[in-house]
Amino acid sequence: MFIVQAEHVKYDLLDYAANRLSIQEHDRVEEHLQNCLTCQNHYRELLSTENILKESHEHPPSPVYFTTILPRVRERLEQRRRPVRAYAEALTKVLLPLSVSAFLVLLVLRVPIDFSSESNQTDALQRVMKDLSADEMVQAVEGEYAGSSFTTYQDLSIAGVEEHLQGDRFLKAAVSKQIENEEIAEMDLEGMISDLSSDQVDQVLSKISERNAL
């Protein structure tokens, strides 16, 4: 009669199958396997998985690709370093993502929005923004403004903007104004989503899951 060791080894079985354990660990797993049916079954399964994993090959990118990374990173770093001269430009750059963040949150909060009845996305955006309460607006932009990924704007002189953002009335007016601005007509939502900070992403996703749970 075998005495089965109390502690199963299932968590080490893929490493065992892939031959990645130290000698001591290997022996411990081997010994346990001799006496434990449960772990034997896991092992058979994981061994077959390991064989499939081992045989599959990913195709690498062209070796030239790796020589392009550094120059492109350098170029982007250089772009970020260029100072923005005009205060107005700084304001635009801060407010544009702010309004988009608000829009995204709205989009999530109020889906479905009937875009088909809107002549274009600017109209749709203006309409949802008009319905936005000051509180919602503040909530929508808070994460944005604190978002760490917006370091691009941290170098700008935005102290003045920050001061104004304290009052939510001003905020709403400023963002609404921004939407009337021509730039928003060229809004590229795809690009905007790409620019979201990780905090915003989490915020939007949690809204989505809240909705889906309803």
Added chain:
Amino acid sequence: MTGSSDLELVELFQKGNETCFNELVRRYQEKIYWVARRFVNDHDQADDIVQEVFIKVYSALKDFRAESGVYTWLYRITVNVALNALRKQRIRDFVRIDEFFDTAGDEHEQPDSIVEKDEQQKLIEEAIAKLPEKQKAVFILRYYEELSYEEISAILKTSIGGLKANYFHAAKKIGEYVHRAS
């Protein structure tokens, strides 16, 4: 410079030798690329992640403290950027921008142009894509990067016991998915 340790490079950078960053990029670009690629299964998206990681690294280097290894730190940034990319993808899928806006948003749905994948490999990638975030991260770092549990624990800030369980469940799910499909 190529003979310097990672930590020496970082310290030189912090003292003003800005070009040390280049050496860090050269040293880690392939590793970071492959971690990213395994998260997103797509060359172009992986490339975006690599760029973003190095931009973040550059900005954060001046504040780097040696409490964790340089490479643990790089992996952590990569995992975070990759997970964030996947989450953004979920937002895109949710708002279904393509239906509303005439953008290049459907690019991500096109098959990876650079890579011809065999069937088996495709199944494995699908199986990994279906894993929950934590299991996915553990599986990529352990199976493909062959990192120790101690290293992964430092990167993901999770107990080793938890990581082992994640790894086991990830492998089981991948096996079940691939076997069911083939």
